[in-house]
Amino acid sequence: MSSAPADLLQFRADARTVTGLGAADVGIVGDGAHQKTGGYHEGKDVLVTIGRYHAPATANVGSGGEDYSARQARDRNGLTNSASASDVGSQWPHGGRAAWLRWNNLLYAEMRDHQDRLPALRAINVSLDGKTKKRFDQLRRDDGLIASTDTVDTHTHLELWRDTEGNRKITLDRIVTLMRAAVTGTTPTAGTEDDMTPEQDERLKNIDTWLRGFIQGDAQIPLQNQGKTSNWPNKTGAKIDQIATKVGIDPAGLGQIEAAAKAGAGEAFAEQRQALIDGIVAALPQDKDGTLGIADVRAVLVDVLLHGAAA
Structure with a gap:
């Protein structure tokens, strides 16, 4: 039968x-x-x-x-x-x-x-x-x-x-x-x-979270892919500390600078976030066989963040 x-x-x-x-x-x-x-x-x-x-x-x-x-x-x-x-x-x-x-x-x-x-x-x-x-x-x-x-x-x-x-x-x-x-x-x-699956929607949310953390200087930003979570260290905060030490800025002044930088970056990110996300999603390879990995996403993130989204 x-x-x-x-x-x-x-x-x-x-x-x-x-x-x-x-x-x-x-x-x-x-x-x-x-x-x-x-x-x-x-x-x-x-x-x-x-x-x-x-x-x-x-x-x-x-x-x-x-x-x-x-x-x-x-x-x-x-x-x-x-x-x-x-x-x-x-x-x-x-x-x-x-x-x-x-x-x-x-x-x-x-x-x-x-x-x-x-x-x-x-x-x-x-x-x-x-x-x-x-x-x-x-x-x-x-x-x-x-x-x-x-x-x-x-x-x-x-x-x-x-x-x-x-x-x-x-x-x-x-x-x-x-x-x-x-x-x-x-x-x-x-x-x-246009028919987003729950998995695709979650992936976009994770990219959004990672971008926000990258710009605001969070230490560890989780990004989920294929059911696995990878924490990508963000070195922005550490770099600011190294620079501040070299130029002799006191801790209080450093805190004010960091706060102002994060506030300014947050405002800039709010304005550009959707364009960045659209650019990243557009640049991602088609995941037809379910093999899209962290390395693929990271490569696209770096390219878009450094060079901007394609016109």
Whole structure:
């Protein structure tokens, strides 16, 4: 029997949190009826059993004798025993059927106008008005919305390219973002770059804290990365002490100078903080594989602090 992959199980959990639907209302693996007809709800084991997939993957590409979900090269190359589809029911406890319809329209508009935001999503079977059944397929974009025989007046059907299994978080998170906007009746953010995860938000806060401490002269500034905390010594205060000793400034005078310097630096930092943060974030390499380390962040911090953010 075909199985539900980890990323679609996580999508189900996220979708349920937003919509209030039960587990049975966010389907992944096909039931008996689906097993007879194939499709993205089924994996390789079922397609072979019903005679709708013939190995090897490099043969029969585009053949009408293959299941439509295992006909394209990228689907054949990514074919496993995992399902690669999800059906989302229409009766949302959060927002009702009206929210479901709003989501359908947001999802279709996103696929039509911003394909890059949903790179793993091949097609949807959808109803934009709750009555008319339609399909939109990225493989045949020029056809636009075409008629569908799927029962999408009661659910929305999502098909994901099989070769994206395990690498479709951007797409699935974006779909959930559109769900959230539909439930709240708000306009979704422009794209995935604006959908900050808690980890990304925490990283920005840590950079902000480090910059503040760097300028104000705090001795140890913690910066967290990948769950680990690193204290980077700030030598500003020590340098001031060394200079003061050489020129013979008494401790009281040194304290006044340090206080004035920190106050002035704090005001300057308040004015420039956002520009510095924006510059640092823009200069950071893309952490696509989760390997961004302290050395990477430090190198960017030093470069931006010494030379300024790129124009």
